[in-house]
Amino acid sequence: MRESLIRQMGELLLAEPGQSARELTAAIDQPGVTKTQVNSLLHGRPDVFEKTDDTPPLWSVREDALTKSMPSTASRATAPAGNATFGSQGAGPALRAWQQRALTAWCDNDHRGIVEAVDGAGKTVLGAAAAAEAVAAGRQVIVVVPGPDQQQQWIEALRAVLPSSRIGGLGSAAAHSLPSDGDVTVYTAYAAIQIRLLDNRAPTNPTVLIIDDVHGYSAGLYAKALLPGFAWRLGLTAALARSDNLVTEQLVPYFSTVIPGCDYPHAVEESLLPRVRLVRVPVRLTEQEAHALRLAEDRAQQALDTLIAKYSAPDTPAGAESFARSEVGERGPGAVFAKRYLDAAGKRTEVLTECAAKQSLLRQLPVAALARTQSIFFTDRATCASRIVQLLSLAGLEVARTGEELSTARREEIARRLRERTLHAVVEHRNVDAALTVPHAGMAMILATELTERQLVQRLGRIVRPEADRPPVVVVTYVEGTSEDSGVGETALTTLGQISEEVVTTDAAELPALLTRWLAEPGQPAAEAEQVGRAERTPDRATPGRPTVADQVARTERPIEPRTPINRPEQKEPTSDVMTELVTELTAQGGVATADELGDLIGLTDPEEMFAAVVAAAESDRLDYRPIEEGSDELILLSSAAGGTPEQRRTALAALTAWAAHSVDPIDEFHRLVRDLGPVRVPRHRLIGVAAFVRGVAPAGLL
Template structure:
């Protein structure tokens, strides 16, 4: 029986291919996607990205086959559900969280896979001894006076407009993903229509509120205070919400003597690989990343997890937990610091974190709420206690495999130079989103600009409504979405009074934002429709 393994992106494509070859060295295995074009001829197992698997040219097994759908929650999208055919009588889906913000689980996934195997939870992993003990610190961070006023203004506006969009203009109230889809469609309408105006105003307020939480200056100051402790600990992962806040946080840690680097979606594949290798070896102390580390990236174990911006997505927070609570070679506990802006949507007092905190506190040895000033001292206490309690016991039969340090041939000075470059330098034009899942968004925009129908253009323009006006202008010219030929960054810069590097940064930021939202799913639907014509 042939086997098709489907994954969301290139990182997982390579991980699965390596793992299968290592585990089943005598079984021929191929890849499709990410520059590979293997098929089932001469291959028993084919690992494919989902975009390649649903294309009209996708190879099909010659007979009944097994489908392995990794990160199966992704395939509840309308476009990706094309993967779920009767060609695969044997089928299994893998995910840490079987849920979506829309109705895709009930509409597509449950009818196809039918049976859900429950019980693979963090509680069970903790009870079975295959996870590290966990200490959890909740760190309350105040807004500065200006941030507080701005946050209250945008929060009140977003709440009011959300109510108007639901009650007056027919947007779905729940789930939130369906609401955002409706809002984006309204936002792409005729600018003279009141519903379009309200939708665009809501999206602007929503984006501003999100940026204030992500870039809260108080969080960076707490991180600065943690720097002296992080220099003495093992590896740390910090999770942010935006690429800009990732770069800013990495810069703060570097200033405090912590060898840290941003790990963002616009890195070249070589830089991504090098950073992960240096992090695994221990030369690089900390990685700061937005959603690019949440899923699909093979990240080495870390001792400390710092959440700079919380997420309302239970799935995303569970993915982040899994990066930190892997078992340590000496049995020491993991430490989690969750920063939240006081009196905001992140504040647990306002119901934030809900299910996520229940997942984490359910297995935590201790949960403590502290002020920003007390956080560094408590982390030092935890780490010193972990070191004094270090006792390496013989591994029991069936115990989890723990990671061993890798060797690095790169000096600390060289790694520091790389980190500084990634914070300061522009990404070359030819490297824009190359080798990342955002390349899919770029490809979709280019295809629509070249051969899209009127309906395709309407959908794309509605998706662009969530962006800032300058971002929209850059994408329209860059990808020929206004009916003209696509333009180079230098040409766009000349028109807008910007340098080529500034245009490149705006383009990358806009594409990354599209990929982080429901707009990315809508654009994938456009691409699938174009391929089927």
């Protein structure tokens, strides 16, 4: 659609030069085409279009473009444009201005550096340009990417700029051998860890290393890939910051420098990415929740003051958390205060994320509007993620939870359903799964707004895409008068205001109407969209008003009530069948699992019911359980059938929990964990699976 639209725009401007973007949009004979989309293409193709200095600018086709053919529909839809071509073999799209600056800076720095540029701005094109420079110099190139989807994207980009070179791939379904001189091989991270990137027995070796999403790997990958034999080194990332010391201790020293690329304000200003529609929904805590928040904040501040004064911890939130996580695994009083800080900070996050007002807001979302698009829900809490899945599923929407341990088959199934648009929403807990894309996302809802810069960039990368046919909607709910509120202090979410074309502050009562209007099909009146959506969701009855998640849930056999994390309701008595099913599934999983894993497997998604079943099974001496942090609802379970005495199992479970949740390098410390388990025997692959689930990554992400 993109290239055919550019062709039609060019034809219209050739027939009548000097049109504004608004006039051009009105003249285009394609339903659903917006002024935002037309503006993006006009600014994004300076090799084809030129503008006057008028306000608004008037557009024409460049004179030198008349000697070239207009873009064909066979061209790559994502090919960017600019004013400088690249490719040692005379092929490939033109570089944008920021890409040319970054490439020049990389070359001037002895072909070393990390470039920061947000998703959708053209990092892959920049990487392909660097690979073309290397091939022209007679060098072999290795590219490391997170997963198969990114691998295929890179292979296509490289073939476009190096049509005469052989582009291979390792780690995908097809097997490829190492390339000969002048070729490029694209590895998935898993494949890069499993094999030798440099083999001393080979007659020649690659001398160029390009790592995509360089911020997102573990110490294990860096140890395998960051080798001195690579003379040319390029790292690409949307945001380099991370919660440990690997950036300053490994990445920057290896790549030499960080090169400015393209941030979100620049990308939307240059029309490389669309602006968003921002919905701010402030909520308030109950008196009990506010009291719990004050206690947690006081405890966190006391522990942090001690860590800063006595142990030289950084005084920034991100720095303090990183320092505390590195200290908590050590011995001595510093570890005690680090644990106190993390426990209090975790409780604080729990109160803010799972407060009753935010849970109530979820119940007010319009089902018909959500059914017409794909939505992404971001939360830092596993229990909140389960709650969202339960609510939306009971409302009749197709929902999947990601950001957790997913098998290859399950990830491929989710990816397929997202492409086919048979999945309405995904819920991402903690870390974003970089290997999974949401191609038709129209709305994102952020329930935990205390985000680092890296977390915000990751989440925006899910929703702000260059091919969007309308401005994406970002809903941010925050607790008034707390650190979540940007009116109280500067937060990472301030960036959202800078890239928004419209900002609306509303409440739970008005949110459904606003989302129904903004998520309507392009060119479809909101009232008509609402009527169609209502008919689609409730074919057998007419529903007065606008059906919400709460309305749909009320029609199911299992209505659920809003949950507050402060006062746990009276514990429900589990049936013996539920407890037996829980223990049986735990045994089937090798005797060790998280409660969330088992809940997904046996269909027990209510956190209160799950907790009751776990307690009952523990009281029957059928399992032991332990929260990953004090006060956390996230539990790791160990079957009594795993062996050892009750005391040995409790000791083993404590060691396992500390390793799974807090180990700086879980793979490096894995063998020590196995020794610490003593007589308790569980499959090693399950230990890896539990750690991956707790951290919200795929197992390969631990490497």
